Amino acid sequence: MQLNRTKRRYDSGVQNEPSLPGGANAGAAPARGKRKGETRKATIGDVAAMARVSKSAVSFVFNGRGGVGEEARARILDAAAALNWKPDARARALSRSRAQALGYIVRREPELFSTDPFFPQFIAGVESTLSGEGYALVLQVVDSEETERAAYASFANEARVDGVFLGDLRIGDQRPAELSELGLPYVLVGPDAPSGAGPDPIGLDDAAGVRRAVRHLHALGHRRIAHVGGSDRYVHSAVRRRAWEDEMAELGLEPGPTVIADFTGAAGAKATHELLDLAAAPTAIIYANDLMAIAGMSAAIDRGLRVPADLSVVGFDDIPLAPYVVPPLTTVRQDVIQWGRASARVLISLVEGREPAPIELPPVEFIMRGSTGPVRAGA
Amino acid sequence: MQLNRTKRRYDSGVQNEPSLPGGANAGAAPARGKRKGETRKATIGDVAAMARVSKSAVSFVFNGRGGVGEEARARILDAAAALNWKPDARARALSRSRAQALGYIVRREPELFSTDPFFPQFIAGVESTLSGEGYALVLQVVDSEETERAAYASFANEARVDGVFLGDLRIGDQRPAELSELGLPYVLVGPDAPSGAGPDPIGLDDAAGVRRAVRHLHALGHRRIAHVGGSDRYVHSAVRRRAWEDEMAELGLEPGPTVIADFTGAAGAKATHELLDLAAAPTAIIYANDLMAIAGMSAAIDRGLRVPADLSVVGFDDIPLAPYVVPPLTTVRQDVIQWGRASARVLISLVEGREPAPIELPPVEFIMRGSTGPVRAGA
DNA sequence: TTCCACGAGTAAACCGGTTTTTGTTCGCGA
């Protein structure tokens, strides 16, 4: 009768297979229950029946719990293999009160999302940890504060995920508080800033990279070193700008002019023109990402300047293109993949109630290429 | 007693809250069940009790089914709002036999994953459709054929997702057949190639873009037009190469030299050197993506050539940086976001057993910038 | 010899929803 029930269900579920007239644009795999219900997808009950044991015995074996003899165990494993049975993730999630999934909500304008080298690398890193641990990654892209908030609420209320990665921290960000309120575990993914209250973020020491850049330019004789940063609403922008200011001060230099841009190429070009229009134009510019740096370089060349002879340029990220622009871009590289890995490890520990192992991330690297050089004699 | 049961469960579940000594690197939200179980997260039973109706009534209201009086309905909605109750996604998934999630498995080397402008845009497009429909996107990044196969099997057997996006189609790809076997619905995401058997893929007409590029160069007087493509194992690479060949033939030109590269900057540069080393070096090169094109341009400039005076260059993708390199890159742009949207719509229809609405995608655009110009007089 | 601990295994409750079945009321026509 089990079969009967199921059959009925499917028969009414798939509403009489609309015949998809003439080349519908899609691959139609017959959703479930082919023709005669012949491949009904085995359940734990089927396995138990075939192995002549109870459901619990099967469950015990598949969860590494004792209490099952060697002989029965073998029968169970055979039966499961024969039926190609794997525990259904949905049923498992329900009974264990665990989704076995982690969430990542990204709020960003599509254009930026498609340039930023951070996301793909971070995700790749996260995945490399997750897949080994049996967790899935649920990604959501949102475009406004409302939808962002709704997305977190939905993750929490509907229990779709067991924890989330919190990136792109903003100054005075409410999300940590809201997540605690919702009871959803999280890790902060951000530069290693001295945080206020609350837990420390997992991140790399961006600031060290920027300071290296400033010292490098100083050593080349530059004194008027400008900075093109991102919006100060973001913690990582603020950290990079702060590092630039601090290092300039430490070298006894007046922090040069600074422009706030938005990480896009257009903004980088515009900012560069503004800086070069100044009476005391800078001889070097440090940008908050490579995209702005490359666009800035291009803008400078358009004005007839030579890079690096007339203007030195430093980026941030080391995108794969950085070595291939003319001149090759001097920049700061972070190992984002490791960063993602570490974040995932910590979040999993947290979700499972374990003590997170201490994390160790490689330091940021300063990559010297052709876009920086000695300051022009005249300057 | 309901409460009692639950409480017990949580008490033993959270193993006595390890006190996270000294600045653990993570945001610990007390997993569930704070202190006294005061915020136990409401269930449908609680809502029903508060509204003095049965669970079914609540379920009916939240699923838009009739059979509930106006008065009871109001009480139910009030109660749900008061308790901030949303149906638990896991329980829902189980009883409806629907995960309400779609999967996307990406096999790619990390480096490429981080450059390719396709993924972020595609995902952004997919999301913009999904979020409105209440579906989640489960992403998985794999690095080998084995892990890829395992990933699909896991998605299907564990019923983690209701359908998948199938991208990066390879020649003779087994995945469609395997997915049909597994009973998992899918859409093919790829260039609009004349497919063999099986369902048509959803995609843009890459070939048109490449043909436009060839004609453009021909009009500028170029006759030796080379092509740097991706591995022919990929359908999209093959389609682009084929378009180049066809158009050359149509214009009465011998298809120039062609090199197979792997979409990375390094490969683009290497391929370019090879082509320029030829006795009859090409006067123009069409690349299969912008990254290779820009790297190629850089390689040419390193050899003392001027772009476009000595060599014209065409890319593919129109990455955000394309307008900002020197000279700005002539390339082909696809509206990947729309593409993602359409794919998601079709997949959802498929999963829900509906007839997919016909899709309409914008044509690819040919973007003329500074990297192409009239052929050198001497050539 | 008796008792108990323990290993092996099972039945049933449970997770939190959805869906089917069953049961009342009530209004209305005959």
Place this chain on the structure above:
DNA sequence: TCGCGAACAAAAACCGGTTTACTCGTGGAA
């Protein structure tokens, strides 16, 4: 007044696992 279908609502089965409580032998210690 009786009968019957519509409208509403409660009860129960079900989704496919996990987990708890309990049974049944068996061997070793007292």
